[in-house]
Structure formats: structure tokens, C-alpha cells
Amino acid sequence: MNILLIEDEELAADDLITAIRRVDTQTDVIKTLVSVKESIEYLKQGIVPDLIFSDIQLGDGLSFEIFDMVHIETPIIFCTAYNEYMLHAFRTNGIDYLLKPITENAVSEALAKYYALKRSFTANLNLPHDFYRNLLEKVNQKPISLLVNQKDKIIPLSIQDIALFYIEHESTFIFTFGSKTFTIGKSLEELERLMGDDFFRVNRQYLLNRQAIKHASYSLSRKLIIYLTISHQQTITVSKEKSPLFLSWLTGALGRGL
Template sequence: MNITIIEDELRTAKSLENILKELKPSAKITGPYQSIEEAVSGLSSGTQPDLIFMDIQLADGLSFDIFKSVTISCPVVFCTAFDEYSLEAFKSNGVDYVLKPFSKEDIARALGKVDDLKNFFQQNATPNLDALLSQMVKPAEKTSFLVFKHQKYTTVQISQIAFFYIRNETTSIMCFDGQEFSLNQSLEQVAAQVSQKQFFRVNRQYLVNFSAIKEIEHYFLRKLYVKLLIDTPEKLLINKEKSAAFLSWMENR
């Protein structure tokens, strides 16, 4: 099995390579390609791999641009810190969407899904698309979170949450009424559980509810400044690389 890694963070790429070597000792691994340009060159010059592990945000843009320059016929597992690109990922040969930081178990599940789909097509001359799609259905979105505060457990409904954010290396919930709660989950884990239509990861620290957005302004260096209905500890800024995706999300809900 030939596996290609497309990832601009060398430490992450090395960790992924080590996991793959452990899970698939016989696999030949190429890469990592750190940019769209490197990936296009590498994929164009040799034999197509059997599987690609691909980050979405690379040094020179979104990896979806690779598909515009080279034909990719193999399945792709997308590994990213952001959850809002999942729909586009599944339109681009994506068979799984792994959120960073990933574990050995996450990669094992992705490889298992690839093997299942390969077996599925080998055993079905005319694939049952409904059965195929059922393997890729996302888990039900959460409607509430269980929190603990003042020695008591309570639930916070999704509709009450203005935003999630990282504070002192801990994920916190900020409600519309000003109440705040800590969560024993990473922001990546939270983002994978809530509605992508309702929540957007504006940057590494904040996951915001559409209903909490008051207005958006242009900022320096082609960034966007997002103002919410309630105050945030710091300005919510979206970098220029992510601005287009955010505005598209705002418009196409």
C-alpha cells in the first residue's frame, strides 16, 4: 500500500508517519508535501498512491486547490484542526475527516473505513449508494452539554451558548446570559459535536454561534473583525485565508 502525506506541520507529519508505520508496517509512505505546489508536483510526477492523508490549510492555501491541478483517483483522509470544511472534503474524494490533535485510534478508524469501503466495492458490482452513504453519516449533533460548577451538575442547552473559547488552556462555554462554564473537552472535540451550520471556528481560540454575531468589520491586513452580542475577552479576528469561508458560511446557512 502506497500512502502519501500532505501536511505543512513537520511534527504532525512525523507523528502521522510513525502511527501509519505501526498500523501498516508494509506500507510505503511518501511525503510530507508541505504546500499545494509540492503536492501537485509530487502527485503529477509518479504513480498515484493508494491513499492520501491530507491537511486542509497548507502553507500556500487550502489543499482543495490541489484537485484543480492534478487528478486524484484514490481515497483521501483529511486531517485538520478545523471542522467547517467537512462538506467540501467529502466532495473531494474524502472518506474520513480526522480532527487534530489526532490519536492512534483515530488513524486506525480511518484506515478501517478505507478498508471497509474497498471491500464494499469489491463485493458489489453495482454499489448500493444508500448503504455506502450510511457508512459516512456523522453522529447526531449535540443539543446540550453536561457541566459541573459549584459542586453541582447541570446541562447547558446549545441554544443558550453564545460561544466556546479557550481560556487558560481550558475550553469554556459562554452563555448569552453571561454565565460561564468549563468543559473537560478540547475545542476540536466540541467543534466536531455541534452543528456546523450554527457554529463556526473563527480562529484557534473561538467557536461562535451564528445567533451571537452582531456585525462584521474589515480589519487590518485583510482580516475580519467579528463583534458579538456579548463581550469577548479579546477581539475576534479572522485571518484573510479564512475570511472567504466565514463569509460563505454567513451567507449560505
């Protein structure tokens, strides 16, 4: 099996290559790429590896930019020190998401998943087209409302009424366009998966509805400060590293590319 590695930290790349070779002696890491630019140029040559291991944060941007510019069908195992990119990773060709420092056991499980998926898809090549279409519809299906708590009541709240989700004192809250606040018994990670492309995880604390965003501007530290269409007391920012991904989502380009 031919593997392409995209990683700009030499030590991390060496450790990952060693782990891959220990787990599966039949693998060949054909190339290690260190930047978004280099990866785009390489993949545009039409070289098709069997599997890609890719860091997310590279020196010149996020690796998602590579796969926006070059259409590939190769499965990707993403490797990063941050869990906030998980949703977008699985919307690309991601089949697994490994958090650094990456252990040999994690690599073993990821490769096992790759082989299992490969066997499954090979076995089901003759399934009718409607099967895949129906499966895709189920995956993309979003709820039209969420159940929220208010005192002793459980209330269905329309997704269209939700401006943002946020975490405070380890609890998750909903803030509506009508300036009402509700608690909800779900984590931001769960909500991020449920809400789809209309919501974006701008940082560890906030998940925002695109319709709640008035505009954004850069601070002196190059973070993006978000200004909302609603009144909310806290200042909401996006890190310098995550800003390109956020701006792409804000224009709708990110959703169209999935």
C-alpha cells in the same frame, strides 16, 4: 496505487514522496501540484488518482477550496502544521490528518488506514441502502444540550442558548446569549466535533455560534475582527489565512458543500 500530491513547499514534497515510496514500493506519485488554481485545473480533466496527499495552506488559498470546486470521491490524507482545520478535513474526503513535520511512521499508519478502509468498503458493497443511510444519520447526529457545571450542580444547557465556547487559564467555558458563563469538562476540539456546522473554530481560543455573529470587518493587518450580537469583553479575530474558510461558513456555503 496512483497518488496525487498537493504541496507548495518543494522540500516538504520531496520528503513526503520519499517516505511514501519507502513505506509502499507499489505506489506511484503521478503528479505534484503547488496551488489551488493548478489543482482545480488538473482535477477538472477527469484524472482520478487512488489517493491524494494534500497540504491545507497553499500559496493562493486553502486546499478545501479545490474540493469545493471539483467533485471527487478520492480519499484524502491532509498534511499541515496546524491542527485547527481537523474538523473540516474530515468533512471533506479526509481519512487522516498528519501534522508536520511528517514522519515515515505517520505515513505508514495513514496508508495502512487507507488500505483497511478500502478492504472494508469493498467487503460491504452489498449491504442494503438503509445501512448507509442509518450510519450517516448517526454520524451527523448532534446533542440538543450539554451538561455544564455550576458550583455543586450539573445543569443541562440547551445548545440553542450557547453563543460561544472559549478557553481561559487552560479551562473551557461556555458563554450564553443570556450573558451567563459556565464551565464544561470538554476541550474545544471535542466540542468542535460535537457542535457541527452551526459553530466555527475561529482561532485556538474561540468556537462561535453563527447566530452570535453580528458582522466582521478587516483590520489593517488583514485579519478579520468579529463583532458579536452579545456583549463580550475580548476582541475576537480570524487570521488572514483562515478568513476565506470562515466567510464561506458564515454564508452557509461551507455546510451545504459537505
